[in-house]
Each structure stands twice: as C-alpha cells, then as structure tokens.
Amino acid sequence: MxxxxxxxxxxxxxxxxxxxxxxxxxxxxxxTAGAEFCGACHSMKPMAKTFELDVHGGQNEHGFVAQCVDCHLPQDSVFAYMLDKTKHGINDVLVENFTDTDKIDWIARRHERERFVFDSGCLECHQKLLDKTDAKNPKSLQTHAHYKAQLEQGEPIQCVSCHVTVGHNGMLRSELNNRYPEYDFESE
Known part of the structure; x- marks a missing residue:
C-alpha cells in the first residue's frame, strides 16, 4: 500500500x-439532561414533580420545556458544562447508591440554591431582561437594573437570590414536606 x-x-x-x-x-x-432522567432517582422525585408544574417545565403558552441541566449546569462553555456534568453525574451515582438520601435535609439545602443554579442558564433565555428600558412593571425594571449594576461592579448577585422558587412552581417546600416532614408533631 x-x-x-x-x-x-x-x-x-x-x-x-x-x-x-x-x-x-x-x-x-x-x-441524561431532563426531568424524566433526573426524576428517576428516589431522592429527586419531589424536584421533578414540582418542575413539571412550573412554567419552565412546560406550563406556559408556548409549551417550552427547559431541561434540568439548563439551570443546574453552567452554560457559558462546553468545557465547563461537560466537566460539571461529569462531576455531578459521578457524585449523584455515589450519593444515590451509598448514602441514605432520606436523611438529607433537602429543605435546608434549598438555602444553598446559589451553588446549584447557574445564571448563565437563566441568561441564555432571559438576556433581554437586562437590556430593557421600559417595562409594564417598573419594579422589575429597577431590580434587573440593580442585578446588571452588581454584575458590572464585579459583585454579582444571582438570579435565584431573588427568584427563590424559580423552576419548581413555588411548591418545592410543600412537596418536600410531604416526603421529609420538617416538623415531627408526634414527638411534641
């Protein structure tokens, strides 16, 4: 040859x-990006259920459905996305198989939402919010201008700092309480 x-x-x-x-x-x-896959694990069922009831889960006039990874993985580079997806995937398999997930305080973990939601995902779809100069809701315009100013000053706040229940229809705490009650009324 x-x-x-x-x-x-x-x-x-x-x-x-x-x-x-x-x-x-x-x-x-x-x-492995959406609620069907993520919600297959026992510990993620409340999160998947409340996501499916949210506007991001398809309950909107356009029928748009975000994927879990759209919010819970960085969207600013393919490398960061794949690196985090790999790290989270390995961690999730280990936790789901070698930890008693019923003992995780999921309600307390909600206060760590800034660690688990990436603004790059929000801004992938909602970038125009930062550029608006007129709005039906002046308070929205003012708060998003504050977000943009904080970003430009290098002291960013995150979208989920204000949008606390975004992605889970505001029902996540209630759904978690059904499975993992915050208060044990029987012992009182």
Missing amino acids: NKKWFIVLLLVIGGTLGTGASLITAEITHS
Whole structure:
C-alpha cells in the first residue's frame, strides 16, 4: 500500500471513530439532561414533580420545556458544562447508591440554591431582561437594573437570590414536606 493511501485510510478511520464517539457522547448528554432522567432517582422525585408544574417545565403558552441541566449546569462553555456534568453525574451515582438520601435535609439545602443554579442558564433565555428600558412593571425594571449594576461592579448577585422558587412552581417546600416532614408533631 502506498504511503499516501495509508495516511488517507488512517484519516478516514480516525474521522469515523471521532465522529462516532462525538455522536454517542452527544446522545448520552442529551438523554441524561431532563426531568424524566433526573426524576428517576428516589431522592429527586419531589424536584421533578414540582418542575413539571412550573412554567419552565412546560406550563406556559408556548409549551417550552427547559431541561434540568439548563439551570443546574453552567452554560457559558462546553468545557465547563461537560466537566460539571461529569462531576455531578459521578457524585449523584455515589450519593444515590451509598448514602441514605432520606436523611438529607433537602429543605435546608434549598438555602444553598446559589451553588446549584447557574445564571448563565437563566441568561441564555432571559438576556433581554437586562437590556430593557421600559417595562409594564417598573419594579422589575429597577431590580434587573440593580442585578446588571452588581454584575458590572464585579459583585454579582444571582438570579435565584431573588427568584427563590424559580423552576419548581413555588411548591418545592410543600412537596418536600410531604416526603421529609420538617416538623415531627408526634414527638411534641
């Protein structure tokens, strides 16, 4: 075999393998992104249930459905997204299989929402909120201008600092209380 044809053959094989690996990775990434997959775990059922009742879960006039990863993974670079998806995936498998998830204080974890929700996901769809100059609701205009100013000053607040129940229809605390009651009235 001629050296040129050998190089061409290697390029074709390498390109085919690379394309195949990329397609498989993309399919796995896509199929593990939404509430159906995330809610399959026992501990995530309350989160998936309240998400499906939210405007981001499809309860809107457009029928738009965000994926869990749209909010819970960084959207500013493919590398950061894939790195966090890998880290979270490994952590979730370990926690779900080797921890008693019924003993996790999910209600208290809601106060850590800034760790689990990324503004880059919010701004992927809602960037125009920061650029508005007129609004039906002047308070909304004022608070989003404050967010933008904090961002420009290098002291950002996060969307979920104000939008506390976003993505879960405001019902997450109630749903968590059904499964993991905050108060044990029987012992009082």
